[in-house]
Amino acid sequence: MSIPVFTKSFIRNVVTKVGGVYIHVPFCKKRCIYCDFYSTTSGFEWKRSYISALKREMRLRRSEIDFSRVPSLYIGGGTPSQLPSDLLIELFQTAKDNFTLSEGAEVTIEVNPDDVTPSLIDALRQTPVNRISMGVQTFRDEMLRFLNRRHTSEQALQAVQLFRDAGYGNISLDLIYGLPSQTFEAWTCDVQQLLKLSVPHLSAYALSYENGTPLYKMLQGGEVSEASDELSWRMYEYLMDETKASGYEHYEISNFAKPGMRARHNSSYWDGSPYLGLGPGAHSYDGDNVRRSNNTSLEEYVSAIADVPHQLEVLSREEQYDELIMTRLRTASGLYLRALTPEQESYCLQMAEQHLCWGNLIREGDILRLSRKGIFISNSVISDLMC
Template sequence: MMYIHIPFCKQKCSYCNFHFSTSLHFKDEMLTAMKKEIFLRKDELQDKKLQSLYFGGGTPSILSSDEIKSLIDEVLKYFSFEKDIEITLEANPDDLDKSFLKGLSNSPVNRLSIGTQSFFEEDLKLMNRAHTASEAEGSIKRAQDFGFENLSIDLIYGSPTSNLEIWKENLNKTIALEVPHISSYALTVEPKTALENWISKGKVISPKEEEQNKEFYYLSDFLKDNGFEHYEISNFAKPGFYSRHNSSYWKYKEYLGIGPSAHSYNGFDIRSWNVANNQQYIKKLNSNLLAKEEEVLSLEDQFNEMIMIGLRTIWGVDLENLNEKFNHKILEHFQHEIKSKLEQEILIIENNHLKIPEKHWFMADGIASDLFFV
């Protein structure tokens, strides 16, 4: 699978600490550099037949449909696509006008992940999103009119501008729009964001964990009652609509990340990441050099990662795999750490997979970190 990071956004959302630039000044140079990177790394993936291609960001929909197509064509020069490849484009509602969607519907892109976040103006204003509540709704309907059935939307819960009643309304609107996949995250206060600054100055109150907890469990129950499967802490899908790309991440498959700040993984012990700086990235690629650094993951790192990722999913951690992969010292530590959690039923074993029962998913990161080998 391949990930392509488009490092541009129209404006900075108040909660975001991803890598992007709000200046499109070097967009053409960036696209040229990314195509160069695709060429230079053409031998890195063992499996040349891609099952998924994912445009994330930043804001991929800031590009024209022709620019997106030209990137896909470049990938196709060096890799082939599985017949039913999933090609996802992250898109912001304000970009999904008729002419963009028309162009996109004539491209190989077959899945959209729309950054809706909320259908309420107050939430969107606090988040400093570039779209309005009516655009949030209109963009989904328009995408469906242009034949995009495999749609995901992002929703953020636990904003200080929201409450359980507003959250319920958000979810009712989502169900009415018949979207088959939802990714939903708690609003978190990241360092060096506008949101953090406003909270520190007392202009905005902090999101409340108790409220977020309530909204998370309402979300989970409500979506399951409406035919969704809760397959990862933050992800819900109707049958047949799991994100193939993200599911592969969660199953530790290899992936290649193109573009500034993109990460790659060889499916075993090497992780690499590109420089999170547009100018430095372009300069390197202009000189036919890769702009990446890499680390070799120790066995302990691999163990911690497997626990962290697996316990966030419906599949859990495959104990047979774990026993094959890790040494006696790590496995002894693991058995010791899970013992009391199994007794308390914070962890369970089903079909030789270690899982967190769904009622404890909100605490999954804390439970996983208790098992880490440090």
């Protein structure tokens, strides 16, 4: 159910600020067993209706952000590379008709390795895409099959090469660690294979068992077991050491970049910038105290007559403080204490005192950040600092 009473304040807050745009493409060919992102396996006709609905949403919401200078555009999903070439081109044309990318804007598209063909690349050449994000997850084929991924390890390597041959060097690859039955040695092989590719950006996430996913049911049924904390930490430590030795900056808990290659769009999520999310299930933030979530229903999205069905959440002062702690402490830049009110700063430092003593947090002037030791227990440090 939407709460339209807040819509005006949301528009007022966002309109003067520059922010990135996220477009959610809610289609997957098949579902991976660990994933809880919103997507559907519906066919071609739904894709065409989705593009029409996206056009309508862009027109309706174009007053919510300064569309004359959009610094980043991120096409995520789902699987954007599952859109046929003509619809992919139409999606970008619609974006172009509704907003202007600022000079040097970062334009990212998520792709699945097995969708990467010369014809997909030909289609992308007709768009402003200049950054590729690809979910590799692991280079072990039997694990990829277990996860219900569509691609093989070989296809991931070929996809990177195809992009490079076509002049797309700005590539980000994702891995997952702590997979069921994944040994430390298997993880080191994945990391080494990844580093061999020497792409400018890497993301690595600990597997999480999300309620409602097939993997979660397997966990409940005792068919799989979670990696121990000790193994997960060893894997993460290895990742940190090896990426550092290969010249990557560890700029966010799960993200690593060669100098100058940090993800600009994703960074805006951690630095409090506003962003506009379009498509079913997409989230928006006004950069102040209002969050908007479009409903996770393609059917509702395509049949909406006026605004897309959505939820609005107005954050209280306490929730805003918690958001600041959660997002900033994830980053190497840390939390700028002056961004807090005097009362919040004093509360934060009081809560941080023990972690500063134990060496989990470091304070340098007005900056508070996680130490290397603190990164391993980031969830508990961050939650200790929250209201």
